[in-house]
Structure formats: structure tokens, C-alpha cells
Amino acid sequence: MAASDVAKMREELTQLFGQVPGWVDELPESAAAGFWATMRDFQLAETRIPNKYKELIGLGVSGATRCRYCALFHTEAARLFGATDEEIAEASMMAAHTMAASTFLNAQQVDYDTFRRETLEMVAYARLHAGAASATQATQATQVAGHA
Known part of the structure; x- marks a missing residue:
């Protein structure tokens, strides 16, 4: 990633979030541009799936993968995009239900x-x-x- 690309990414992050989180500096240079482009142009951008729903999906995946970092980020981003506590709870329950059914079906080798x-x-x-x-x-x- 060229120095000008890093500077642009840092500027965009600062404009969007008011800061550049420390973990961004730990991204390998070769991955930083792609990671930020996907976050900016897909996750946070207006796409066919409303942002609130994308964040609720992210929350469900976070619960399934047991990632507390992602769970925190996607919960707060979902709230930022208008999700209520009830919607967050339902998304979490839907992920749990899906994981339970998946575990059963796979363990039973249906x-x-x-x-x-x-x-x-x-x-x-x-x-x-x-x-x-x-x-x-x-x-x-x-x-x-x-x-x-």
C-alpha cells in the first residue's frame, strides 16, 4: 500500500469515526487497502441490504464465531443504523437457533x-x-x- 493510500485511509477513518483505531496500524500493508475498501464500500456503504441488517448479520456471525471484538463492533454499528435492543436480541437468538439446528443436523449426520x-x-x-x-x-x- 503506497504511503498516499495509507494517508487517505487514515483520513477517511478519522472523518468517519473521529479517530484511527490502533489495530488498523497492525494490519499488514498488503491487506490494509483491501480490508478498508470492503469495510467502506460494502459493510458501511448503502447496498441492497440495509446497513442495519448487515450489522445484525455481522452480530449473528460474531456470536457463532465467539468473537467479542466483532460482537461489540456489530452491536454498536447496528444501533448506529437504528437497531433496537429487541432487534439485537432477536438477531442473537436467530444465530443461536441456527447454530443449534446446525449442530443437531451435523451431529446426527442427516x-x-x-x-x-x-x-x-x-x-x-x-x-x-x-x-x-x-x-x-x-x-x-x-x-x-x-x-x-
Whole structure:
């Protein structure tokens, strides 16, 4: 990374966050430009996925990978982009639920081709009978009926 590129990155970080965090100086020069470009132009930029949702996804991954650094950053960034405490809790729970299901399916060595076929059949059924817009309501009704 050229000295002018490092200076530009540091300037952009300062403009965006008010400082250059110390860990940035520990990035290998060969990786710094790419890391910052992805953070600036994808993670923090307006893309097809709203920023709040990207940060909630990042939070879920952080929980799954057990990275306290990322969990802190993505939680605060999600709040910065308008996430509520309830949304943060739901994203965390969704990650936990996904990890639990994944652990079970992998430990049981469930046949992937059967799982795939059944999943696609269930989605096709839900689309046909509930309509795409009502799929969420149908799922919630099924969950409530199962817990009654």
C-alpha cells in the first residue's frame, strides 16, 4: 500500500469515526487497502441490504464465531443504523437457533439430499397454500398451535 493510500485511509477513518483505531496500524500493508475498501464500500456503504441488517448479520456471525471484538463492533454499528435492543436480541437468538439446528443436523449426520428435498417441498407447499406474503403468518400460526 503506497504511503498516499495509507494517508487517505487514515483520513477517511478519522472523518468517519473521529479517530484511527490502533489495530488498523497492525494490519499488514498488503491487506490494509483491501480490508478498508470492503469495510467502506460494502459493510458501511448503502447496498441492497440495509446497513442495519448487515450489522445484525455481522452480530449473528460474531456470536457463532465467539468473537467479542466483532460482537461489540456489530452491536454498536447496528444501533448506529437504528437497531433496537429487541432487534439485537432477536438477531442473537436467530444465530443461536441456527447454530443449534446446525449442530443437531451435523451431529446426527442427516442425509443432505433428503434434507434438501424436504426443505424445497415445504417451501413450495407454503408458497402454494399461504402465498409469499402470508408465509410468515402461516409459520407463526403453526408455531403458536404447536405450543398451545
